[in-house]
Amino acid sequence: MNVPPVMDSSLPPAGAELERVRRMVQACMQCGTCSGSCPNAAAMDLTPRRLWRLVLLDRGEEIFRSRTFTLCSACYRCTLRCPRGLPLTEAMHALQRAAHRGRMRRYRAVTAFHHQFLESVRRNGRVNEMAFMMHYIAAVKNPLLLLRHAALGLQLAARGSLPLGRRPSRSLEALFRRAAEVENAP
Amino acid sequence: MRYHYYPGCSLEGTARDYDRSTRAVLAALGVELLEIPDWTCCGASAAGAAGALLARVLPARNLALAERREAKRDVLAPCSACYLNLRHAAQAMRANPREAAAIREVLSVEELRPEGRTRVRHLLDVLACDVGADRVAARVIRPLRGIRIAPYYGCQCLRPYADFDDPERPTSMEPLIRALGAEVFRWRSGGACCGASLASTQREAGLSRIAAILDDARGADAVATVCPMCQMNLVAFQGPASRRLRRDLARTVLYLPQLIGLALGLPQEALGCRGEGGLPLPTPPGRAAVRGRSPDGAADRRDGEEVRR
Ligand code: SF4
Ligand code: SF4
Ligand code: SF4
Ligand code: SF4
Numbered sequence A: 001m002n003v004p005p006v007m008d009s010s011l012p013p014a015g016a017e018l019e020r021v022r023r024m025v026q027a028c029m030q031c032g033t034c035s036g037s038c039p040n041a042a043a044m045d046l047t048p049r050r051l052w053r054l055v056l057l058d059r060g061e062e063i064f065r066s067r068t069f070t071l072c073s074a075c076y077r078c079t080l081r082c083p084r085g086l087p088l089t090e091a092m093h094a095l096q097r098a099a100h101r102g103r104m105r106r107y108r109a110v111t112a113f114h115h116q117f118l119e120s121v122r123r124n125g126r127v128n129e130m131a132f133m134m135h136y137i138a139a140v141k142n143p144l145l146l147l148r149h150a151a152l153g154l155q156l157a158a159r160g161s162l163p164l165g166r167r168p169s170r171s172l173e174a175l176f177r178r179a180a181e182v183e184n185a186p
Numbered sequence B: 001m002r003y004h005y006y007p008g009c010s011l012e013g014t015a016r017d018y019d020r021s022t023r024a025v026l027a028a029l030g031v032e033l034l035e036i037p038d039w040t041c042c043g044a045s046a047a048g049a050a051g052a053l054l055a056r057v058l059p060a061r062n063l064a065l066a067e068r069r070e071a072k073r074d075v076l077a078p079c080s081a082c083y084l085n086l087r088h089a090a091q092a093m094r095a096n097p098r099e100a101a102a103i104r105e106v107l108s109v110e111e112l113r114p115e116g117r118t119r120v121r122h123l124l125d126v127l128a129c130d131v132g133a134d135r136v137a138a139r140v141i142r143p144l145r146g147i148r149i150a151p152y153y154g155c156q157c158l159r160p161y162a163d164f165d166d167p168e169r170p171t172s173m174e175p176l177i178r179a180l181g182a183e184v185f186r187w188r189s190g191g192a193c194c195g196a197s198l199a200s201t202q203r204e205a206g207l208s209r210i211a212a213i214l215d216d217a218r219g220a221d222a223v224a225t226v227c228p229m230c231q232m233n234l235v236a237f238q239g240p241a242s243r244r245l246r247r248d249l250a251r252t253v254l255y256l257p258q259l260i261g262l263a264l265g266l267p268q269e270a271l272g273c274r275g276e277g278g279l280p281l282p283t284p285p286g287r288a289a290v291r292g293r294s295p296d297g298a299a300d301r302r303d304g305e306e307v308r309r
Helices: A014-024 A033-037 A048-056 A077-081 A088-102 A105-124 A129-140 A143-158 A173-184 B016-028 B046-050 B052-069 B080-095 B097-110 B123-131 B133-139 B174-179 B203-216 B228-236 B238-245 B256-263 B287-291
Strands: B002-005 B032-035 B075-077 B120-122 B148-151 B222-225 B252-255
Touching: A014 A048, A014 A088, A033 A048, A033 A077, A048 A088, A077 A088, A088 A105, A088 B046, A088 B052, A105 A129, A105 A173, A105 B046, A173 B052, A173 B097, B016 B032, B016 B252, B016 B256, B046 B052, B052 B075, B052 B080, B052 B097, B075 B080, B075 B123, B080 B097, B080 B120, B080 B228, B120 B123, B123 B133, B123 B174, B123 B256, B133 B174, B148 B174, B174 B256, B203 B228, B203 B238, B222 B228, B222 B256, B228 B238, B228 B252, B252 B256
Parallel strands: B002 B032, B002 B075, B075 B120, B148 B222, B222 B252
Antiparallel strands: none
């Protein structure tokens, strides 16, 4: 699938993002507190501690063969507990960003999720959750997802909590464009 | 008490009941809300995945709008994800001059020139610390006697900013629950993570988080939430979670202001609740005295005696 760029392709490449992450975790002493604190560690192919080790060794290929950073749900436990006070949740986000920028095939479902969400923000200022879900499902072309979310949608409709009608919309085009320019300024 | 109010997208969509009950309860408690005019989405976690600066600018725009109207007033957000994004932006504006300069430069395209003085507060913070349990207790006309409520904080109102509670062992909801006449259900999952959007993007991992929390809540009459996504995850996946653990994990899950509103005797429509929010509530005085049965057909449950169907 072809995920169009969210901002534009003049963004810094994955490598620059990886370098940022390396600086964030430079003081890691491999104590494993982060792995022990992570609610999603059991589902990860690399524990957070091992992921940070690979970052320090600059092993980009192995890092991006892993799904570990896509399993971070931003609970901030590791950030809170790391004895070195490293910004680990932020580092996970930065790796997600790198995958996003590199438009890596493996991560297309997660990337599409974020992409569709932001497109909706850029065009309308606010997100209509149901419209966003439909776009996301269309983008990943996974009929299983459609079934799952249809079930979810029906449940919500039954509870009377589905949004009705359209809300006023407001484009944030200029803001998005300027943010990309400022971020990429040398 | 007055606050700038940032509802966020979920509260106009799937979490409309959270918006409604928050407004109704705060009004009943004498708190005034000024909705930020022309607010836009905070970017959730998607903005962070696309651009570090964008992730700060989107929430900062809303803080700037609030500040422009009235600088020395706190911004109240009921959604934990919104709260955290706004809080990150406020932190950057205050403590990181380089980031603050970049944010200001971007916001200038909308003619916004914030100084970054606005404070960001989670709804739970305002209820627990500004309003306080005593003020709530004083207005309770229909105590939730005999109801055991499991306080569910989730993650992002607690961590990484320990603004109003202990991020490892949170307790801020407990005095409020007791003020309603209810019991605090003791459990370990109050600050556990529900997996956020993993339930959509990585089914297995997300579902196992949700199932573990619901399993821990067995024995509680209701779970109280303070975040639309926590609520959505704990409500919408009860079926798959039950199948996964081969146990009935169906549970009443309500937003904290819905529970408060029920105890304050606010009308159910104002709280977005149906059928007493699904709680085995003692029948209000007057109703049962005449009929001996509550309208849903269950036996009289006055005097805090619980009858389960
Ligand atoms: S907790 Fe901090 S120091 Fe310990 S392994 Fe994790 S990142 Fe490294
Ligand atoms: S913030 Fe992410 S990586 Fe850290 S403990 Fe939570 S889920 Fe795991
Ligand atoms: S976190 Fe969710 S609800 Fe809050 S503004 Fe962002 S998208 Fe909307
Ligand atoms: S519990 Fe889930 S939805 Fe709630 S704040 Fe944590 S990750 Fe977000």
